[in-house]
Amino acid sequence: MVTLGKSIRARLTVMSALSSSLALLLACSAFLSYELLGYRRSLVKDLTRSAEVLAFNLTSPLLFEDPGAAKTLLEALRVDSRIRSARLTRANGQAFAVYPQGIEGQSPRIAPLSDPGDGVMLAVPVESDGTRLGTLTLQAGLDEQSVRVRQYLLLTAAVLLASIVAAVGVAAWLQRRISQPIVRLTEAAGLVSRRQDYSVRVEESADGELGILAHAFNTMLSRIEAQSTELKHAVRMRDEFLTIASHELKTPLTPLQLQIQTLMREAQRDRAAGVMRRTELIDRQVHRLAKLVDDLLDLSRLSNRKIDLSVEVLDLSTVVSSIAEQFQSQAQRTGSSLTVVAPYPVVGQWDRARLEQVIVNLISNALKYGAGKPVSVEVLQQGDVGTVIVRDAGIGIGREDLGRIFNRFERAVSERHYGGFGLGLWIVREIVQSMGGTIRVASTLGEGSQFEIELPREPTPTGDSELRGSTPPGAADLDLSSGP
Amino acid sequence: MTLLTRLAAGGALSLALIGSGRAGAIESSEREIKAAFVYNFAKYVKWPDPVAGPTSGDPLQICVVGSSPFIGELETAVSGKQVNGRQVVARSVRYPTEAQTCAIAFVSGSELSRVDSIVQQLGSRPILTVSDMPSFTAHGGVIGLRMEQNRVRFEVNMDAARKAGLKLSSQLLKVAVQITGQLEEPRRP
Numbered sequence: 001m002v003t004l005g006k007s008i009r010a011r012l013t014v015m016s017a018l019s020s021s022l023a024l025l026l027a028c029s030a031f032l033s034y035e036l037l038g039y040r041r042s043l044v045k046d047l048t049r050s051a052e053v054l055a056f057n058l059t060s061p062l063l064f065e066d067p068g069a070a071k072t073l074l075e076a077l078r079v080d081s082r083i084r085s086a087r088l089t090r091a092n093g094q095a096f097a098v099y100p101q102g103i104e105g106q107s108p109r110i111a112p113l114s115d116p117g118d119g120v121m122l123a124v125p126v127e128s129d130g131t132r133l134g135t136l137t138l139q140a141g142l143d144e145q146s147v148r149v150r151q152y153l154l155l156t157a158a159v160l161l162a163s164i165v166a167a168v169g170v171a172a173w174l175q176r177r178i179s180q181p182i183v184r185l186t187e188a189a190g191l192v193s194r195r196q197d198y199s200v201r202v203e204e205s206a207d208g209e210l211g212i213l214a215h216a217f218n219t220m221l222s223r224i225e226a227q228s229t230e231l232k233h234a235v236r237m238r239d240e241f242l243t244i245a246s247h248e249l250k251t252p253l254t255p256l257q258l259q260i261q262t263l264m265r266e267a268q269r270d271r272a273a274g275v276m277r278r279t280e281l282i283d284r285q286v287h288r289l290a291k292l293v294d295d296l297l298d299l300s301r302l303s304n305r306k307i308d309l310s311v312e313v314l315d316l317s318t319v320v321s322s323i324a325e326q327f328q329s330q331a332q333r334t335g336s337s338l339t340v341v342a343p344y345p346v347v348g349q350w351d352r353a354r355l356e357q358v359i360v361n362l363i364s365n366a367l368k369y370g371a372g373k374p375v376s377v378e379v380l381q382q383g384d385v386g387t388v389i390v391r392d393a394g395i396g397i398g399r400e401d402l403g404r405i406f407n408r409f410e411r412a413v414s415e416r417h418y419g420g421f422g423l424g425l426w427i428v429r430e431i432v433q434s435m436g437g438t439i440r441v442a443s444t445l446g447e448g449s450q451f452e453i454e455l456p457r458e459p460t461p462t463g464d465s466e467l468r469g470s471t472p473p474g475a476a477d478l479d480l481s482s483g484p
Numbered sequence: 485m486t487l488l489t490r491l492a493a494g495g496a497l498s499l500a501l502i503g504s505g506r507a508g509a510i511e512s513s514e515r516e517i518k519a520a521f522v523y524n525f526a527k528y529v530k531w532p533d534p535v536a537g538p539t540s541g542d543p544l545q546i547c548v549v550g551s552s553p554f555i556g557e558l559e560t561a562v563s564g565k566q567v568n569g570r571q572v573v574a575r576s577v578r579y580p581t582e583a584q585t586c587a588i589a590f591v592s593g594s595e596l597s598r599v600d601s602i603v604q605q606l607g608s609r610p611i612l613t614v615s616d617m618p619s620f621t622a623h624g625g626v627i628g629l630r631m632e633q634n635r636v637r638f639e640v641n642m643d644a645a646r647k648a649g650l651k652l653s654s655q656l657l658k659v660a661v662q663i664t665g666q667l668e669e670p671r672r673p
Contacts, residue, residue, distance in 0.1 A: 063524045129566065
């Protein structure tokens, strides 16, 4: 599953939270600026209105010489917390009444309007019938503004929090609309690549690009599925053909081989050296033909995953030695020395025919690709495992080819110089794996190769010989690290 | 400097003069302040229309009833002044009967013995009666001037004002030291 940090849902959440927060912050900044600018203006307006009303009322106390009444009127300013002080002076500048009580000693500052930073000062005349009787001076603080700004910021923070919560909600809704189809596509793609199940389809409910994507995905899967079915059919046809062809080819070969054996015995008896030589030649070619047909038969059997093992108690050393003995004459012909190192018996339970097939394949490969160079076979016992190592000093295998030599119809060299179907090592690997064993190869181009098989001495009740055929090509147990 | 601004400049002036001990100057200054008060009363009184003459263009008359040097200070105080667009004039009258067209009648202290008769004659007319004689409001006058801690103060008789058909501004009542009578018209069933 996708991690939260990179998932579409997380990105949508972050995106919507960021954009809404940004918009909100911008809006709040704008409102705050307006508030800061507008507050002073409205304060001056309010203050002027209050001062004018008060000045009108202060006319009679000034006219009738009543500072007490003036003080009472000024005391009414208490209801406006913004007003810090007020002062009524006579026309000659002499103080008449002040608010709050007890600031008489301070010298009055009378200015038309000044902004001393932290407050506003305002002076209005007190007049009667066009005659100036005195001046009323009000001073107001901006304390309330900072309180309002603080409340504003708190409100902004609260709204920001709420918007983030809303953004998460919106993202959840968007997730259903946008990321859910993508997640379904991702899961379907994962299913296809894991199981190679091309019958998977995704729902095409989404609109727009996602709908097109889902449709394209389904179309693509349909085509792949059709091609895959076609391919499987072709492979089955080929395998069927191989089975039939190899059986048909095998049928005349057996009597032919018997006839050649008879012919050879008669030529030997009649001392007909010429006939003998030619018959031996024919025999070798027929053997070779029989080997090819056998390989084809094995191919069709192994492709259909049918390997029947009939185990018996065997000595691996004896089996290997006797096969090597049969190859001695061929080794002499190709100019190779074939040595066997099998100092002690290695006893285990194996299928004789299949075991012989593996050893024959490995030795004949070594002689084929290592002609003229020494070939050695070693038999070892390592605990519960019998090991056979076949070394040659032949042409070797390139590093890039090591991965595919165990595949069907593969060979590391051109078929012009070296005959065969390219099935030998594939058959060997299939048999070894069906026995629960492993095969490793180490090789250096131009210096020779070393094949090592390890076979458990007790048959492993894995039952997975049925599955071996499905091992992906090139997934042979390769030991590429140790070159000779 | 006009008398009004001098007055606005303050009681301090009057106190200073009182402190000087020159009796004639004290009385003169006290009269100046009282004259200013009487003129200022005109600003806070509403007469039933039209009081002081057939047209509103007529001058608003402030009359001094009886013999008093007060007329001199009053003439100075109202000289060239207007109240609500009406010119203000000061006039001296011997008898209350001559004061029928006056808006304000200042009853001199010399008329103390005849005060009840004067108030009776003028009280039912739309005339603001003012005097600095003691207990003037108790005799049925509308505004009585008195001295309190060396300051000129005044008291109001609301019943008398109502009887005269005058409406006194709340601004005026605010600065009065004493108000007698019913503030509001008694409700009738």
